Every structure is written in structure tokens, then in C-alpha cells.
Amino acid sequence: MNAQQKQIVREQILLALQSAAPVTLPTGTLQSGLRIVGFDLSEKEVEYELEYLQGKELVRMKRAALSRNIRRWGLTSAGIDYLEEKGLD
Amino acid sequence: MRKRRADAVLLNLPEATQREIYRLEVEESLTLADIQSRLAMPEDEGGLGVGHVSIGALSGFLRHWRSMQWRARLQEAAATAQEAVDDGIAESGDVMDEAILAGIREWIVDTLARGQMDPKDAKSLVGLVLKGRQQLLEARKLEILEKKAAAYDKTAEAVEDDNLTPEERLAAIREGLKI
Numbered sequence: 001m002n003a004q005q006k007q008i009v010r011e012q013i014l015l016a017l018q019s020a021a022p023v024t025l026p027t028g029t030l031q032s033g034l035r036i037v038g039f040d041l042s043e044k045e046v047e048y049e050l051e052y053l054q055g056k057e058l059v060r061m062k063r064a065a066l067s068r069n070i071r072r073w074g075l076t077s078a079g080i081d082y083l084e085e086k087g088l089d
Numbered sequence: 090m091r092k093r094r095a096d097a098v099l100l101n102l103p104e105a106t107q108r109e110i111y112r113l114e115v116e117e118s119l120t121l122a123d124i125q126s127r128l129a130m131p132e133d134e135g136g137l138g139v140g141h142v143s144i145g146a147l148s149g150f151l152r153h154w155r156s157m158q159w160r161a162r163l164q165e166a167a168a169t170a171q172e173a174v175d176d177g178i179a180e181s182g183d184v185m186d187e188a189i190l191a192g193i194r195e196w197i198v199d200t201l202a203r204g205q206m207d208p209k210d211a212k213s214l215v216g217l218v219l220k221g222r223q224q225l226l227e228a229r230k231l232e233i234l235e236k237k238a239a240a241y242d243k244t245a246e247a248v249e250d251d252n253l254t255p256e257e258r259l260a261a262i263r264e265g266l267k268i
Contacts, residue, residue: 008152015156016159016163019159019163019164019167020167020202022167023166023167023170023194023198024195025198025199026199028199029198029199029202032202033163036158037152037155037159038148038152038155064192065188065189065191065192065195066195
């Protein structure tokens with residue numbers, strides 16, 4: 001992926017998390033959604049982007065309510081602000 | 090000046106035309122080149138009469154529409170999850186703790202987001218789970234009440250049993266009342 005595609009993928013992740021809120025999403029669901037949009041990424045690649053966004057404090061990670069091994073992702077208030085500033089919300 | 094998005098021309102078309110372009114990809118599985126030709130073709134020749142659109146612009150436009158559809162599915166899934174849990178609670182009472190309800194909401198959203206279940210089925214399933222839990226709790230309550238009633242009967246028998254010594258009677262009463 002080039003820089004522009006990465007940017008689109010990250011924004012698609014944020015938009016998806018915003019749409020599902022207040023429910024968080026696991027990596028697998030985000031991966032299948034990104035495939036629908038047109039980005040065929042591996043789960044590891046999606047995790048990498050999520051961790052990047054977490055580093056920027058735009059997303060947060062939590063453990064699934066029914067299975068502690070599953071990581072789920074939600075949008076932070078900084079993530080909401082980002083989408084608003086970009087006019088993407 | 091902000092750069093104009095390459096797909097802006099397509100995104101400014103009437104919604105029905107936009108929907109038709111998206112349909113060509115999703116339902117007719119046309120390639121980008123085929124859709125590009127259909128866009129350029131005049132309407133009286135069976136095209137959409139939009140004119141020439143670059144592949145890049147078309148690709149961006151379709152990505153935008155796919156993203157919208159996906160997000161709409163997520164929104165619907167989240168709303169269905171909340172509705173299913175609310176309806177289940179209204180029908181069966183507060184029989185689950187919040188962590189389990191959160192888990193149910195997460196499961197519904199994941200399943201619906203991946204298109205693995207119909208929203209109606211998800212709601213029915215949650216209703217059944219909550220109702221089943223309610224029946225289980227009621228059965229347990231009944232079991233406890235029956236055990237208590239049996240213990241009180243046994244205690245009452247001990248109180249009226251003249252063959253017991255005072256110590257034995259007291260022990261039986263203590264046992265029956267779990268003192």
C-alpha cells in the first residue's frame with residue numbers, strides 16, 4: 001500500500017468504528033469490512049494499522065466481554081474529533 | 090485552494106444515477122473499464138450519458154459507495170443489537186448481568202456486520218436466550234423454596250416428636266433451620 005492508500009484504510013477503520021459505536025469491533029470484522037470497501041489486507045496488516053491509530057490515541061482497545069482473548073476496538077473522543085475535522089463524519 | 094476530488098463529478102450526480110453505477114458493479118459485476126464505457130455511452134444508446142470519467146475517479150467513487158453500504162450495515166447492526174437486548178429485557182426481566190449483555194451486543198454486531206445472520210433471527214435468538222435464562226432462574230428459585238419447605242417440615246416433625254431427648258430435638262431444630 002502506498003501512503004495515500006494507508007491513509008484511506010485508516011480513515012475507513014475510524015468510520016467503521018464510529019458507525020458501530022457504542023459497540024466495539026474485533027479485528028476480523030474490520031478486516032472483512034475493509035475487503036468490502038476494496039482493501040484486501042491480512043489480519044496482521046489490519047492489526048498493524050489499528051495499533052498505529054492506537055498510538056495516535058484515535059482508537060482504544062478493549063477485551064471482548066465473552067472472550068478475553070479477543071481484542072476489540074472502539075473510537076476515542078480524539079478519533080471522533082479527527083473525523084469531524086476532516087469532514088468525514 | 091483545496092484540490093477537487095477526482096470522483097467529485099460522480100458524487101455530484103443525481104442519487105439514482107449514482108445508485109445505478111454502484112449497481113453495475115455489485116449486481117452486474119462489470120469491470121471498471123465496462124462501467125467507464127457505460128458512463129461515456131449516450132443514454133439513447135443504453136449508456137448513462139455522463140461522459141468520460143477516469144478509472145481512478147470511478148474507482149474512488151465505487152469505494153465511497155461500498156464504504157457507505159458497509160457503514161450503513163454496521164449502524165443497523167448496532168441498532169439491532171441494542172433493540173434485541175432492550176426487547177429481551179422488557180420481556181424477560183433483568184436476568185443477565187451487564188457483562189453478558191455487552192457480550193450479546195458484541196456478538197450480534199459481529200454476526201450482522203459479516204452478513205452471517207438476518208437481524209430478525211438475531212433478535213429472536215436473543216429473546217430465546219434471555220427467556221431461557223429467566224426460566225432457569227425461576228426453576229432454581231422453586232428448587233430452593235422446595236428445599237426450604239422440606240427442611241421446615243422436618244423441623245416441625247422434630248418439635249412434635251416425643252421420642253427425642255431435648256438435646257436431640259434442639260440439634261434437629263438447629264439442623265432444620267441451619268442455625
